[in-house]
Amino acid sequence: xxxxxxxxxxxxxxxxxxxxxxxxxxxxxxxxxxxxxxxxxxxxxxxxxxxxxxxxxxxxxxxxxxxxxxxxxxxxxxxxxxxxxxxxxxxxxxxxxxxxxxxxxxxxxxxxxxxxxxxxxxxxxxxxxxxxxxxxxxxxxxxxxxxxxxxxxxxxxxxxxxxxxxxxxxxxxxxxxxxxxxxxxxxxxxxxxxxxxxxxxxxxxxxxxxxxxxx
Amino acid sequence: xxxxxxxxxxxxxxxxxxxxxxxxxxxxxxxxxxxxxxxxxxxxxxxxxxxxxxxxxxxxxxxx
Numbered sequence: 001x002x003x004x005x006x007x008x009x010x011x012x013x014x015x016x017x018x019x020x021x022x023x024x025x026x027x028x029x030x031x032x033x034x035x036x037x038x039x040x041x042x043x044x045x046x047x048x049x050x051x052x053x054x055x056x057x058x059x060x061x062x063x064x065x066x067x068x069x070x071x072x073x074x075x076x077x078x079x080x081x082x083x084x085x086x087x088x089x090x091x092x093x094x095x096x097x098x099x100x101x102x103x104x105x106x107x108x109x110x111x112x113x114x115x116x117x118x119x120x121x122x123x124x125x126x127x128x129x130x131x132x133x134x135x136x137x138x139x140x141x142x143x144x145x146x147x148x149x150x151x152x153x154x155x156x157x158x159x160x161x162x163x164x165x166x167x168x169x170x171x172x173x174x175x176x177x178x179x180x181x182x183x184x185x186x187x188x189x190x191x192x193x194x195x196x197x198x199x200x201x202x203x204x205x206x207x208x209x210x211x212x213x214x215x
Numbered sequence: 216x217x218x219x220x221x222x223x224x225x226x227x228x229x230x231x232x233x234x235x236x237x238x239x240x241x242x243x244x245x246x247x248x249x250x251x252x253x254x255x256x257x258x259x260x261x262x263x264x265x266x267x268x269x270x271x272x273x274x275x276x277x278x279x
Contacts, residue, residue, distance in 0.1 A: 021244065
């Protein structure tokens, strides 16, 4: 009887330690996976952009689509946006909702990302203020969006990703961007939504990664 | 449990036993960190930033 109780106690303590280790893994260990995937996708994207464009430029689920940069969150802030919002897509980086507008198109370009874990690309988007710029690089163009507002909604409020946010029936006339992530941090109880509007389209500067002998 | 493991650790001296115990613990942590946790984490979704309703999304297939 004594040994049984002692064995059980040891088992529970071990289980607790394993759970603690899992929390540590979730918060910090998962970053490594996203960084690897981002490096890979970034290289793929740079290569694809150098190759001549294909006539039917359809992005495959899980592959890179554009680069996002947000100057407010630091000059190093850049992520490859992947196509798709399945959990396996979002582990690689911010994901574009399939079926919503592409960057620069009339309608709503919607991107979702992790707020915590997996490099937490959207960890600090709550700090964005009206007028902050969100830069989206595509093959030829850079789209400059400006933050217009934000909102905290319930997880099933799909109207926020409508072509005209919160007006699902209205026909879009503007070129918008919407970022979604979870809220509050470390929870999935609500969603934090950041809205923006296209203010400028310019030629993409093909500087940062191109000319060296890359591999 | 731990007493049983301790008795079955190789080595006579305390030093070697301690080393063996450490190695065993490290192996367990590495196994959890690189094999068990990635698998487990894929099944859970604590951090979920997607708004979803009746969207025609396919049932989460692990793709690849």
